[in-house]
Amino acid sequence: MSIPHGLLALLDQRPMYGYQLRAEFERATGATWPLNIGQVYTTLTRLERDGQVVGQATDEEGRQRYEITAVGRETLRTWFTDPVTLGDRPRDELAIKLALAALSPGLDVQAVVQNQRVATMQRLQELTRLKRDAPTPSAEDLAWTLVLDNLRYMAEAELRWLDHCEGALARVRPPTAPPTSDPDPDAASDLATDPTQESLR
Amino acid sequence: MSIPHGLLALLDQRPMYGYQLRAEFERATGATWPLNIGQVYTTLTRLERDGQVVGQATDEEGRQRYEITAVGRETLRTWFTDPVTLGDRPRDELAIKLALAALSPGLDVQAVVQNQRVATMQRLQELTRLKRDAPTPSAEDLAWTLVLDNLRYMAEAELRWLDHCEGALARVRPPTAPPTSDPDPDAASDLATDPTQESLR
DNA sequence: GGTGCCATGTAACGCGTTACATGATTAT
DNA sequence: ATAATCATGTAACGCGTTACATGGCACC
Numbered sequence A, B: 001m002s003i004p005h006g007l008l009a010l011l012d013q014r015p016m017y018g019y020q021l022r023a024e025f026e027r028a029t030g031a032t033w034p035l036n037i038g039q040v041y042t043t044l045t046r047l048e049r050d051g052q053v054v055g056q057a058t059d060e061e062g063r064q065r066y067e068i069t070a071v072g073r074e075t076l077r078t079w080f081t082d083p084v085t086l087g088d089r090p091r092d093e094l095a096i097k098l099a100l101a102a103l104s105p106g107l108d109v110q111a112v113v114q115n116q117r118v119a120t121m122q123r124l125q126e127l128t129r130l131k132r133d134a135p136t137p138s139a140e141d142l143a144w145t146l147v148l149d150n151l152r153y154m155a156e157a158e159l160r161w162l163d164h165c166e167g168a169l170a171r172v173r174p175p176t177a178p179p180t181s182d183p184d185p186d187a188a189s190d191l192a193t194d195p196t197q198e199s200l201r
Numbered sequence C: 001g002g003t004g005c006c007a008t009g010t011a012a013c014g015c016g017t018t019a020c021a022t023g024a025t026t027a028t
Numbered sequence D: 001a002t003a004a005t006c007a008t009g010t011a012a013c014g015c016g017t018t019a020c021a022t023g024g025c026a027c028c
Helices: A002-011 A018-029 A037-049 A070-081 A093-103 A109-133 A142-172 B002-011 B018-029 B037-049 B070-081 B093-103 B109-133 B142-172
Strands: A053-055 A065-068 B053-055 B065-068
Touching: A002 A018, A002 A037, A002 A053, A002 A065, A002 A070, A002 B093, A018 A037, A018 A142, A018 B093, A037 A053, A037 A065, A065 A070, A070 B093, A070 B109, A093 A109, A093 A142, A093 B002, A093 B018, A093 B070, A093 B142, A109 A142, A109 B070, A142 B093, A142 B142, B002 B018, B002 B037, B002 B053, B002 B065, B002 B070, B018 B037, B018 B142, B037 B053, B037 B065, B065 B070, B093 B109, B093 B142, B109 B142
Parallel strands: none
Antiparallel strands: A053 A065, B053 B065
């Protein structure tokens, strides 16, 4: 549902045509998730059918600008107001994969975790490099730098979760020697700082 | 792509029929993302068409069990081996929303951030409550507790990112008095512990 | 005269969701 | 009896992707 709403948000600034919308969308989000141009047109068609936008007459260069309607502005308002909930999100493929891996008898789950850990670590390093090369967000760069930060925060959390998984798996499926009573450094790690204890401001 | 692979992973344990697959899938993942039963059957049909599973003859009670094929096992193997990359993931609606909100002139972005912050905080508290009521993962509960932990880690990261956004937005769009030279507690916070500096094990 | 970018689309397909329909068995 | 659960499906639709097709225009 990001694309229809995203296009509405861009059209709320000024009327635009399809090709332009893709460019603006990718500029706004840092081209992290490239937007297929074909989908822009099909989405615009659906938005027009639903009364969220109206297409203007094609100009002398054959471009057709769309403008947002009052209905579209209302849709946009509620989109910005209503928070994103768990139910809105798609299934996390990695979480499902690891859960099912943990239930697969013949499988080396720890290898799965480690493979993912290397990949996530590399992604985080790449994201950190990008962050380093694009510092001090000015007003126009703010949007995509926030997206970049989001990816970094999520990759970092994923890493910590993978380490947590490694520990939990080792605890339940003893790796080599079962009860050596070795000092497990991850045994009490969990979420170190629990923000739940903060007040809801 | 989680569902086809997930069903394959379950069928790799033993042959099952559709209704059973849904129950097992939800048991494995903690029913976090409820699985529609209709989709199980359509997915099984596609998997059979692609040679990943074969349907057995319906038994005396009218149930049709499916079993995984060699092709399916190979698909499963690469699924577990190949890590999940950024390109595999869908667009993060929240990141896109906030990016576009930051570019919307008339909009109160901070209100958007705060609305989301309250919602995410409540979700994290709910998840923490669930975690508290389901302690010490045994072997069979391990999978879904890991999923639950994943959600907690991600919600916590989302909270931290939202706080980061709040600070970054305040820095670029000065809230009330522009350069009061107040001590900004978030100015240097960023990612406190950068796991990038750890070694790739 | 190609190569590449601008600009607009269509077709085919998979994934995912909601809703609907149909029967059998089981429990109250 | 009837309500819930088991069990299997179909229909319609939206989102998303890849691939393909069509033209104009600029640059070399």
